[in-house]
Amino acid sequence: MKRLVILGSGESGVGTALLAVQKGWTVFVSDKASITQKHKTELINAGIEFEDNKHSEDKILLADEIMKSPGIPDDIPLILKAKGKGIPVISEIEFAGRYMDCKSICITGSNGKTTTTLLIYDLLKNAGINVELAGNVGTSLARQLAEGRKPDWFVIELSSFQLDGMFDFRADVAVLLNITPDHLDRYGFKMQNYIESKFRIAQNQTEEDVFIYCEDDENIVNELVHHIYKSNLIPFTQKDILKSGAYVTNDEVIINYNQDTMSILSQELSLQGKHNLYNSMAAGIVASVLKIKKKFIRESLTSFKGVEHRLEKVCSVRGIEFINDSKATNVNSTWYALECMDKPVVWIAGGVDKGNDYEDLLPLARKKVKALICLGTDNSKLINSFGKEVQVIKEARSMKEAVELAYQQGKKGDVVLLSPACASFDLFSSYIDRGNQFKDTVRDL
Incomplete structure (x- = not known):
């Protein structure tokens, strides 16, 4: 034995x-x-x-x-x-995959993978497909197999750490959303190591499989030339018009797969913002590949409620809007969050730095952030990075202190944004704990 x-x-x-x-x-x-x-x-x-x-x-x-x-x-x-x-x-996915006799849709990316995974799951479920959710969200794949669940499809969110231990497992549909610096402390602070980890999502694919990827991501496009895939490669983009894939034109999202085309007005999508446009396009391609009827695709993309702790609107207090983006544990996630803001921002950031380079955030901070509340045990890197860009910088050692400082700096028409760009483990047990503490503290104001 x-x-x-x-x-x-x-x-x-x-x-x-x-x-x-x-x-x-x-x-x-x-x-x-x-x-x-x-x-x-x-x-x-x-x-x-x-x-x-x-x-x-x-x-x-x-x-x-x-x-x-x-x-x-x-x-x-x-x-x-x-x-x-x-x-x-x-990894668990490698072991459990040996005993899985259904098909899989596997999603990875530095940002947006939970949102996209849940959106795809919602889309399939609405269309009446026998589907289960596994991986980084929900119940583990192994436990579900142990419990005897036998769906037609598993929708599986995979982190780079799970992919690192994946060798023979094969995704029928692989989705690679983006690759931006994250967890570099686990990859010898070498971006190439992290890129190669993410590309494991498409290893072992055959001619029958599909690899969906973002054509606007330089790291993906540059790495793609070093791989030969048997699978059907389908891109999505906000910059070009594609014969096959998903793209944006005249305020519409166009999804074209196997010469079957559908369109949705961008403003009708339930998930707004540039980053969510990518997530919706990826999910729409998956649905088209599975030959889901257009009415179900449209219904899901226009009604999906989003993900807790990701640009989650908490409430307004005396005209100040509070947004919980605790799931933003890296610089790129926070870039998307700041890019979405159209009001003056009181920004709460900080935590365990994973080798962050804040340079990409400087122009946004200069333009949009009126005050920065640094929430961590060591805030020196944040203070040094943004000291010349943000007029007001305060330090906090607890969520209560951070929210109270942010509230003091805000005024009617402002937004207080918790978007840490860091892991949570210095002061909190997880990003979920951090987000829940934020919401509870805001509601107590």
Whole structure:
């Protein structure tokens, strides 16, 4: 009996453990942190051996294969030792994919992947397709397979960390939205390493498959010439007119696939802003590939409600609008958020810097930001970067303090925008915790 060791006991780890034991593997789960009581109960009930608050190297290195949590870097000594012994180290998507007998739509990108994933899922569901949601959002793919779910399609959001451990898995439809600097601390601060990680979304594709990508993204276009794909490549753009793909002209979004064309007025799309135009085009192409009726495509693209913590309007207080963009954990996400703003901005930013270069934000900050509230344990880089661009800069060490400072700086007709451009882990447990604290504090004003 083959032995699978799982490092990490989150949703993907426990889901993989439950699936693996069903498929006849001997399973051992190891977590350097505490395992939640809920997950401990699941593991005990399934007869799965586990440990927490440590990694027992002697037990782990007995593995035939290791599935590690996306949060665990590839270069820690334990992983390097395992690879040195020839033990394959894979991701949940790679393991679960072996037991999946339906088709998949896989979405990645530095920004917009959650919005696009949920939009595609909503579109398919509205059209009556038997579909489930997995990956970075919702329930893990492995757990759903363990529970016996058998949809016709899985819509799967994939981060670069999940893609790094993907080797044989094949996406029937792959969507690559954009590639901008993010998580460079995990890629040796080399952009090329990160680009190559994102391009794994389309590996193993055949002539029957589809690869949808943004033609306006320089990193994608420059990297594409180094790859030969058998799959059908379909671009989307806001700059050109395409024979096949999606583009914008005369305030309309045109989607043309297999000589079947449809159009939607840009102003009718439920998701507004330049970045969301890309997300809607990508989703529209996916729907066209799946031969979904135009009326369902139009209904979803014009009624979709959006994603919590991404340009989420919270409320207005005395004429000041508060927007929660906590999901903006990198510079490019925040660029899109600032680019969308048409009112004077009091901007709350900061957190764990992932090797950020703020240069692209300087023109927008100069033009739109009246005050910057730095929310983090170390705000020096933000202050040094924007000190000459923004007249008022304040520091905060809690969400309550940040919101109160922002409220003091704002006036009727302004917007307070939480768009951190950084990870959350210095002061918050996650971007969700950060966004929820923001919303709760705003409502208490």
